[in-house]
Amino acid sequence: MATPPTAAAFVAALRTEGLTVVEVGRWWEHNRNHKGPWGEVHGVMVHHTVTKGTANTVRICRDGYTALPGPLCHGVIAKDGVVHLVGYGRTNHAGGGDPDTLQAVIAEDYNERPPKPNVGNADGIDGNRAFYGFECENLGDGKDPWPEVQLAAIEKVAAALCRLHRWGPKAVIGHSEWSDDKSDPRGFTMTSMRDRIADRLAVDEPAPTKPPTKPAQPAGPKPAVDLSKLVAAAKSDPARRGTPVSYYGVKTVEQALVREGLLAPSLADGHYGTATVAAYAAWQRRCGYKGADADGIPGAASLEKLAKKRGFTVTA
Template sequence: MATAPTADAFAALLRAEGLTVVEVGRWQTHNRNHKGPWGPVHGVMIHHTVTKGTANTVKICRDGYTALPGPLCHGVIAKDGTVHLIGYGRTNHAGLGDDDVLRAVQNETPLPADNEANTDGNRYFYGFECENLGDGKDPWPQVQLEAIERVSAALCRYHRWGPRSVIGHLEWQPGKVDPRGFTMDSMRDRIADRLAEKPVEPEKPPVAKPGTKPPAKPAPVPAKPVVDLSKLVAAAKADPPKRGTPISYYGSKTVEQALVAEGLLARSLADGHFGSSTVTAYAAWQRRCGFKGADANGIPGRDSLERLGQRRGFTVTA
């Protein structure tokens, strides 16, 4: 179960991801909670607005209209990449969608076709409306696409989700086409790359003035996990694994967590058991690395494993 952060923490984590955030009115308590619950949250949903002009777009999304009262989302992502926060809690952005899609988001597996409208999406998703006419001709500036990427990555970092937890409205509700003008697969690839980036190096502590107490030493940086290639290969070929083999012995759980972050394996399967589901996920990673045929059989090789380690912060031995 994923619990949303407080409103102030929500704004802070967006800023920490490098976004410019504008807080509109009393957005922290502007919601539709009287119409139903909000949460547990399971993902992020991206929309386009079919409007023109940032001020007009923010007003419509905040206030809504006769047929659909506001707020219509949690944040509006403008053409210039600014995120305008207009509500927090339940908002009228997702509507009814497909329960099979919700389960896929929860498990971070490939999305099925959205052919049902039987589940309340306003309860389970963060919603971001993006300023765009949605006609397939109105451009998406790179700064706006990067803001969508950063917003999504910020929430994925907080909840420890992978990129498959981010979907478009068109993947949720039958008949919807938004966001139109870029693909959600391409956006999820961008999010995966951002999540793979190393955290920003902390600033060096200031030098203490004479007669003052010196600043505390920063906490030591934890060592990278180490994955033993030979033991991992043996584990991948032996399903079920040898009874009593500790997870840390061959780093299976470290690799599975990396595959989850890449959107290739469900979180529920990252239990240290390098079984058939993990082999299938690893084969998908090998294909992503450019391997084909027998070279993409799901049994880890040094090259593909080192590439995964470079992206996900572990080293390879043996």
């Protein structure tokens, strides 16, 4: 949950992530705010346009049409990866959707994808106030290709806003995950896109444009995690949050799982409860384990792999 930033901060975040941004007209004051609120915002929603041609797509998304006035999104992500900003504020992109999906996005507590929506545009809750919306130029027929440069731009847009709000990749959903009468985006899966976003967020934030005023300090020693103590905590910590921390190394592992997009930042509390078990099980599945081998209890191989990727060491 977050208050929308200023338009200047919004566009700066996109450019800092390495995106090419085109500002269309006075996009920062083009919105539907007279029809209802925008914010608090909870995530990013990805759409396909069912249109062809960038100029035509941008025009439609900015102006809309009689039955659905524009702007129809905050930005259009074209085939060439350029982001065209057409509105800022409330836009006609999400419509009605499933309240269970919204709660899952807010909590960031689902595994592969949000719960399948049970309601659609006509009977759902207002999504236009709660999400950033990006329309992606594509016919939406499952055949029109998605160039890699366009997929990379979707990844960067989502990562930029996740960084801005300190969200994980589970704050990013497709329109079909919001409303049961929508199919977009077709041609790639949102699970694969969230994996891309997680990998991007795992890298340090883009470097500032100005050099630091002080010389960088040498890095300190890497934190160490004792596997036997970690396993004992995983098996003995009670399910309830906020109980006494039995082993501080749990927090090191939880922070790594947060960077992987598998655990909400608010749950990295040093307590190996049910959320951490579920997050580590998802990491084990990402490592190739299945069934009972992905039970959320750390093993040496999976923990070493996480340690190597996330900058800590493992002791016996």
